[in-house]
Amino acid sequence: MAEDDGPPPNKRNKSEKNILIGVTGSVASIKLPKLVDELHRLQPKPNIQVVGTEHSMHFFDKDKIPVKVFSDKDEWEAWSTMQDPVLHIELRRWADILVIAPLDANTMAKMANGLCDNLLTCIVRAWDLKKPLLFCPAMNTLMWEHPITSEQVKRLINLGYTYVPPIKKTLACKDTGIGAMAEVTSIVAIVKDHLETMK
Numbered sequence: 001m002a003e004d005d006g007p008p009p010n011k012r013n014k015s016e017k018n019i020l021i022g023v024t025g026s027v028a029s030i031k032l033p034k035l036v037d038e039l040h041r042l043q044p045k046p047n048i049q050v051v052g053t054e055h056s057m058h059f060f061d062k063d064k065i066p067v068k069v070f071s072d073k074d075e076w077e078a079w080s081t082m083q084d085p086v087l088h089i090e091l092r093r094w095a096d097i098l099v100i101a102p103l104d105a106n107t108m109a110k111m112a113n114g115l116c117d118n119l120l121t122c123i124v125r126a127w128d129l130k131k132p133l134l135f136c137p138a139m140n141t142l143m144w145e146h147p148i149t150s151e152q153v154k155r156l157i158n159l160g161y162t163y164v165p166p167i168k169k170t171l172a173c174k175d176t177g178i179g180a181m182a183e184v185t186s187i188v189a190i191v192k193d194h195l196e197t198m199k
């Protein structure tokens with residue numbers, strides 16, 4: 001008897017999903033508009049929200065992003081009394097998947113050591129490990145090749161997060177080498193796979 005692999009693809013629960021994008025202080029955050037646009041083309045069209053670290057905001061214009069972009073100040077403005085919601089908990093509950101693209105060296109180190117000093121790392125620290133968390137590192141080649149990097153990548157993989165490796169490209173500082181964020185199309189394909197396996 002063939003293993004029942006659940007309903008046929010066209011009958012799978014196609015309810016729309018909630019994608020939370022995390023962006024950090026890598027120049028690859030210039031790709032945020034393209035990432036949002038390509039994720040919006042998935043069917044059914046997913047709901048998308050973004051959380052940016054303070055340094056990520058240098059690389060894009062929040063007002064030109066067609067979805068809500070949360071920043072650290074939103075956390076403090078959202079809460080003033082015990083009746084108010086805690087934004088990082090609300091967002092971690094809202095999201096079906098978290099895609100951190102790009103993950104800069106600093107935020108990678110924080111995640112690998114459980115540090116949570118801003119909205120994005122607080123979401124990660126409170127993350128439901130039954131939900132997918134994709135991390136897409138992007139940094140200078142010299143940072144990438146530092147031995148501490150592979151230690152931290154291994155720790156994140158061991159936590160169950162999905163690793164999307166950086167690629168070789170001419171980087172923002174004109175070095176050529178591994179450190180560029182994976183292509184947006186590759187990231188979107190991996191997100192699509194995860195969404196389709198969700199019940």
Ligand SMILES: CC(C)(CO)[C@@H](O)C(=O)NCCC(=O)N/C=C\S
Binds near residue numbers: 028139141173
């Ligand atoms: C910026 C982009 C996306 C252009 O294709 C690519 O170079 C990239 O992901 N770079 C991230 C790493 C980097 O450049 N770091 C900064 C100093 S070297």
